[in-house]
Amino acid sequence: MPHMLLIVEPVGQRAERTGEEGRALYDSMMRFGADLQARGLLIASESLHSTATGARVETREGRTSVVDGPFAEAKEMVGGFFLLATDSRQEAIDIARACPAATWSTVEVRGVGPCFEKG
Helix, strand or coil, X not given: CEEXXXXXXXXXXXXXXXXXXXXXXXXXXXXXXXXXXXXXXXXXXXXXXXXXXXXXXXXXXXXXXXXXXXXXCCCEEEEEEEEEECCCHHHHHHHHXXXXXXXXXXXXXXXXXXXXXXX
């Protein structure tokens, strides 16, 4: 069953790092991803830009609204993800424990499947 690791980090955390610190953390995540790929577990991974350049779109009662970031009420943001080909939830949790981002953010483990399934 595929699982996704969502890297959920505090908004603004990236701005507090020096360029050197940011590159070192990014490099550690790239090494982590390369290891997952070498083990045949990685389906896809990406780092995401901050919410400052994002937008939220919703349609209610026929009206669509677009709100540009940053989002004042947001305390956390999804900073990236790893989509994994895992055999079990426990395997995904074990991988999340080894993720470097777990030391500066939360790594959320989610199964992938249709939204109508209770999983």
